[in-house]
Amino acid sequence: MVAAAALRGASIELAKLSHQFELHGEPLPVLDAIDLAVGPGDFVALLGPSGCGKSTLLRLIAGLERPHSGRVIIDKQLIGAPDPSRILVFQDPTLFPWRTVRQNVAVGLEARGLLRARSGRVDAVLQQVGLSGFEDAWPHQLSGGMAQRVSLARALVNEPSVLLMDEPLANLDGLTRIAMQSELLGLWEQQRFTAFLVTHDLDEALYLAARVLVLSPRPARTLADIPVNLPYPRHRGSARFAELRQQVLEELGLRAHW
DSSP: OOOGGGOOOOOEEEEEEEEEEEETTEEEEEEEEEEEEEOTTOEEEEEOOTTSSHHHHHHHHHTSSOOSEEEEEETTEEOOSOOTTEEEEOSSOOOOTTSOHHHHHTHHHHHTTOTTTTHHHHHHHHHHTTOTTOTTOOGGGSOHHHHHHHHHHHHHTTOOSEEEEESTTTTSOHHHHHHHHHHHHHHHHHHOOEEEEEOSOHHHHHHHOSEEEEEOSSSBOEEEEEEOOOOSSOOTTSHHHHHHHHHHHHHTTOGGGO
């Protein structure tokens, strides 16, 4: 257990959070009165059917969109705009092909005018994600796993208090994905940012997260908030892991298919 003094993450409260889009001139409800309280340094996985609003929930926490109703409160402050302390990592690494690995990682600090003062932070993060020696490589020279490491480094260089991840490992092959799950867990244990992970991989959610939030079909409501009371590192073959898998599958209405 990491001491509370070591936690860097922010506390987050979602209060009656609802959102909708307009489709063909008609409202399309996406989120329906989501209530959630997350402590500093917590790790929450979001599971639910495709299109239920998981990615929209991340965008609202990031401040990229304003909710239709309800509030997003971070460290007791109501938010309404993006901030470098809340970083969203996508499924596609979206690296700039004309910039080297180091230049891609540095882009956030550069945009904020902090690169000269904090250039050492870029090298430190590249080492943390296992990319030392690849600083001058170009994106087209990287494997999928390495490109996703660059994407994570680009987020972590800003020292976020909240890391929001939208299926960041979904495009990787099975073996690379398992390895990256362990690396992501290690980064969270070292830095203890507050983490949200959208995934469709049930085992990934149970391997990484301290809590699994199960959402209903759109408009998303909270079906279950399941604590993953397993110590780290976790073993996917353990009896308790299997019990939790069955519990989540039951909440998703899929237990009969396992």
